[in-house]
Amino acid sequence: MKTNAETFESNVAETLPKPIEKVSIIISKGSLEGVYPGLIMANGARMEGIEATLFFTFFGLDAVIDKRMDNLKVATVGNPAMHIPTMIGGLPGMSSFATHKMKEEMEKIDIPPVREFLEMIHDTGAEIYVCKATVDMFHLEKDDFCEFVDEIITVGDFYEKSAGAEVIFT
Amino acid sequence: MEPSTVDLKTLELDKNGHLANREDWTPNLAQQLAYSCEVGDLNDRHWVVINYMRDEFEKNDDAPSIRKLTKQSGVSTKELYQLFPKGPAKKAAKIAGLPKPKGCI
Numbered sequence: 001m002k003t004n005a006e007t008f009e010s011n012v013a014e015t016l017p018k019p020i021e022k023v024s025i026i027i028s029k030g031s032l033e034g035v036y037p038g039l040i041m042a043n044g045a046r047m048e049g050i051e052a053t054l055f056f057t058f059f060g061l062d063a064v065i066d067k068r069m070d071n072l073k074v075a076t077v078g079n080p081a082m083h084i085p086t087m088i089g090g091l092p093g094m095s096s097f098a099t100h101k102m103k104e105e106m107e108k109i110d111i112p113p114v115r116e117f118l119e120m121i122h123d124t125g126a127e128i129y130v131c132k133a134t135v136d137m138f139h140l141e142k143d144d145f146c147e148f149v150d151e152i153i154t155v156g157d158f159y160e161k162s163a164g165a166e167v168i169f170t
Numbered sequence: 171m172e173p174s175t176v177d178l179k180t181l182e183l184d185k186n187g188h189l190a191n192r193e194d195w196t197p198n199l200a201q202q203l204a205y206s207c208e209v210g211d212l213n214d215r216h217w218v219v220i221n222y223m224r225d226e227f228e229k230n231d232d233a234p235s236i237r238k239l240t241k242q243s244g245v246s247t248k249e250l251y252q253l254f255p256k257g258p259a260k261k262a263a264k265i266a267g268l269p270k271p272k273g274c275i
């Protein structure tokens with residue numbers, strides 16, 4: 001028979017929240033500020049010993065398209081948190097300027113450029129996938145993507161691979 | 171003389187389970203800590219990481235980011251995750267007797 005203390009302990013063990021073991025992170029935006037949160041979360045998960053899968057869809061694909069991934073830009077229009085009036089944000093060169101500034105700040109705190117970050121995340125054992133529907137829509141092929149992309153998969157495959165994972169949409 | 175083992179339960183730890191006092195750390199203790207967090211026997215490559223982290227902490231008062239670590243210590247990301255499975259930065263810091271790294275990268 002269990003003592004009161006043992007019963008109490010087993011109840012506590014049952015009610016403690018279970019630690020996250022696996023995350024599946026969807027990156028759906030192609031701006032610099034749309035891509036980085038997902039990359040940082042995926043890398044951070046691996047650093048904590050959590051399994052991570054990255055799934056790129058819609059404009060998020062730009063982050064893994066070989067010819068585009070090194071030239072992602074910060075969006076300076078339609079974002080009140082930029083604290084730049086929309087008309088000013090729309091002037092030529094504003095986006096490049098904001099991108100340059102943000103990259104400088106990121107380098108200071110050791111956040112790597114997109115390509116290097118993806119290689120790093122891939123090397124941690126995380127899997128990197130792109131969405132088949134988007135690939136078809138934009139008439140892309142496997143060769144258009146950087147070497148760190150493991151596979152082009154359907155949304156069904158994505159859910160299958162995300163078994164037991166927390167799905168995070170960014 | 172045989173290397174002495176310390177009763178891990180008698181050590182003062184911080185809230186993350188890392189050593190509270192860096193003076194308590196010895197290479198022997200590092201091996202004991204490695205066993206306690208499932209890293210197993212420490213080899214030369216583990217020691218490259220541990221020594222690098224301790225040097226960096228001495229200089230900057232914080233553990234290095236993984237990016238800095240892999241660039242400067244010569245241990246690649248892949249190897250780092252093999253050496254310290256399930257959370258390399260945290261585990262390496264713990265074994266090196268340092269607090270949990272503050273950075274996100």
